[in-house]
Structures are given as C-alpha cells and as structure tokens.
Amino acid sequence: MAIYRQVHINYWQDGFVLDLTPEEKYFYIYIMTNSKTSQCGIYELPKRIIETETGYNRETIEKLITRFEDYKKVIYCKDTREIFIKNWIKHNKVVSPKVKKCIEKEIRNIKSKDLLDLFYKECNKYGYDIEKVDIDDRWQGADEVKDNDGGQDKKPEQSQDRKLEQSREGDDISSQVTDNNKEEHNEKLGKMSKLYEANVGLINGVVGEWLIEVSESFDVELFKKAIEIATDNGKCNRGYINGILNTWRSNKVSNYEEYKAYVVGLKKREASYGRDNSKSKYARELENEDETIYQKPSDEQIRAVRELCKGE
Structure with missing residues (x-):
C-alpha cells in the first residue's frame, strides 16, 4: 500500500460530491485516503479507528456508513469490520506488475468472502486478471477433516504446510512491497x-x-x-x-x-x-x-x- 493517496482535482466538482453535505464530503474523502486504505479497495476499518481519526462519535459514523451504502459507494461488513469501496478498481487501474502483485497479496488477508467475491466481479468487469484466492481453502488447515481411509479426525499435513507458507507470505508482504524497498x-x-x-x-x-x-x-x-x-x-x-x-x-x-x-x-x-x-x-x-x-x-x-x- 502506498504511503499517500492521490485525489483528483475534479473531486470537488464531481456531480455526486456536489450534492453531498460538508460532513459527507469529508467522510467520503476520508474513506479513500485514511491510514488503513489498501491498493485493492478493501481494508479493515474498525469504527473505533474512524472515531479517533475523524473526531466523529459512533452514532454519526454509523449514520454516514449507512448513507454511503445507500448511495452504493461502499459496503461495510460488520462481522469482519472491513469496508469495500465500490468502483475503486475502476479509478485505480492495475497496470503495474508490482501493483498487481501487491493486490494479490492484500486479498489473501481479506476476511469477508462476500467482499472478496464482489472484488473479483469488479476485476472481471474492468478486464483485470487477478489471481483468485479461496477463503475456505485458505483456512482449511485450521479445521479437522475426516480421513477417507480410517475415518479418523486429523489435521492434514499438506494443509498445515500450506497455512505456514501463507503465514510466511503475510509476513513477507511488507518486506517486498511496503517496507524498505517501497520506501526507496x-x-x-x-x-x-x-x-x-x-x-x-x-x-x-x-x-x-x-x-x-x-x-x-x-x-x-x-x-x-x-x-x-x-x-x-x-x-x-x-x-x-x-x-x-x-x-x-x-x-x-x-x-x-x-x-x-x-x-x-x-x-x-x-x-x-x-x-x-x-x-x-x-x-x-x-x-x-x-x-x-x-x-x-x-x-x-x-x-x-x-x-x-x-x-x-
């Protein structure tokens, strides 16, 4: 994820933005530029963080999230506390191989299957070939499954190895994309x-x-x-x-x-x-x-x- 977000100068003259209240304009630009934003447009954003960074109380935040869901601009998953900015991929094109690689690593950390499915649909819509990750398979190593031969419950070694490998991948994300190399x-x-x-x-x-x-x-x-x-x-x-x-x-x-x-x-x-x-x-x-x-x-x-x- 980049350490800055570009905001087009036409933002303030956009037809949708012109009809927003000052409070809504501030919130809309906040969800696109806050400290938790990601390259893929889906990121974890607890309401407590929004309170801290915007100064809004919880009631105002919930009201604003509901409004922007009604505007069909975002989708907020209460279970995972993740937010999905709709059409993000349309305006932040995946043209760089490094950006694509960064996105493919980010989506491995997405918890909401529904939001991930919506993301893939938008990628297909705009012609982006992003490697798919199955959330169920990703966490399969944490569940006990039946052995086809003996009927005994056990954790498959292959799944455990896979989970360990993915854990290492998660640890390595910043080393290649977001830490020293990215700062340079x-x-x-x-x-x-x-x-x-x-x-x-x-x-x-x-x-x-x-x-x-x-x-x-x-x-x-x-x-x-x-x-x-x-x-x-x-x-x-x-x-x-x-x-x-x-x-x-x-x-x-x-x-x-x-x-x-x-x-x-x-x-x-x-x-x-x-x-x-x-x-x-x-x-x-x-x-x-x-x-x-x-x-x-x-x-x-x-x-x-x-x-x-x-x-x-």
Whole structure:
C-alpha cells in the first residue's frame, strides 16, 4: 500500500460530491485516503479507528456508513469490520506488475468472502486478471477433516504446510512491497514527480500512473536526462519524454551509467560509419533520439483520446 493517496482535482466538482453535505464530503474523502486504505479497495476499518481519526462519535459514523451504502459507494461488513469501496478498481487501474502483485497479496488477508467475491466481479468487469484466492481453502488447515481411509479426525499435513507458507507470505508482504524497498521506491517516485511538475506540468491520474511505471524501469538521473533532451528539442511534453524512454528501454538502458555507455556506443558506430558531409544515422539517433518516434500527436489523435476518456 502506498504511503499517500492521490485525489483528483475534479473531486470537488464531481456531480455526486456536489450534492453531498460538508460532513459527507469529508467522510467520503476520508474513506479513500485514511491510514488503513489498501491498493485493492478493501481494508479493515474498525469504527473505533474512524472515531479517533475523524473526531466523529459512533452514532454519526454509523449514520454516514449507512448513507454511503445507500448511495452504493461502499459496503461495510460488520462481522469482519472491513469496508469495500465500490468502483475503486475502476479509478485505480492495475497496470503495474508490482501493483498487481501487491493486490494479490492484500486479498489473501481479506476476511469477508462476500467482499472478496464482489472484488473479483469488479476485476472481471474492468478486464483485470487477478489471481483468485479461496477463503475456505485458505483456512482449511485450521479445521479437522475426516480421513477417507480410517475415518479418523486429523489435521492434514499438506494443509498445515500450506497455512505456514501463507503465514510466511503475510509476513513477507511488507518486506517486498511496503517496507524498505517501497520506501526507496516512494522516494524515487517523489523525486520524479517533482521533476515532472517543475518542467512539464501538473500531475493528474493518468500521469501519476505513468510515473509509477517509469519509476519502476528507470532511475531518477536518467529520467531527468530525458526531460533535458525534450527541453533542448523544444518538445517538453509527456508523449515526447515517453518516446525517449521507450527507445532507451528497447536498448536496455535503465540508469544513467548505462546511458553513458549507450552514447559512447553510438559515437563509436558513427565514427566507424565515416566522416563525410552527410550525417550518419547513428549521429542522427544521438542528436535527436530518433525524432520520428516522438512526433507530436495530431489533432485527430487528440480528439480520439478525449472521446475514449469520455466513454470511460
């Protein structure tokens, strides 16, 4: 789970939000950004925690939860004290392999089978291939079952091993996704975000997802270099920068040291090609980073993208 949640600036102008009371607006943004939120949109949220973090009393909290259930925005499971934010997966797309892996680990800790089933339905609806976890099978090792041969009650060794393995998986979630490695990744993502805002423009949801993908493939110094090249060519926009990064990716360049070696290689190839009056293709590649790949989208392409966004 990330240590921050992005809220789109259009939140306050959303048709649904405009009709909410101030109390409801605060509560709605709280359930999307509080300290317990998860990447999958289902997380345990005891009412006592809500009381502590919002300052609302228990009666107000129960009233607000009921309202948002009536609005069909959330589902709250009283038995497991878990909340499910409907359509969360629609607006927080699973496009990164690491995000997908994080979600698949999170859902192993979901206690409510009903909420998990709803989550899978939304994944199918929006075309996300998420590995399914059967809650009954997950806890099978804790129950006694009949031995088919002798009719004796016993705990199967296979189930116990499976339970132990899953327990270890739960312990390892933070080590790979949410602890030191994730802190380093978040720091890296933060630096890239600042570079983008300072040189390109504001970060919306689409750009945010793109920056996450970029941060998983390139280091900060190389990302800065891509911005510098785009700026020097007078085309400092996301599409042009992404084109530069794609060329580096295809040449297996992911950090600044590899980039320097890549430039040396281009210069050597250019030198071996010959020094006549016309520039070689290697020189053109070095100077322009394959200019043809990063053409500015046409008005027709921009209109097509806008129509696609409206359709969502």
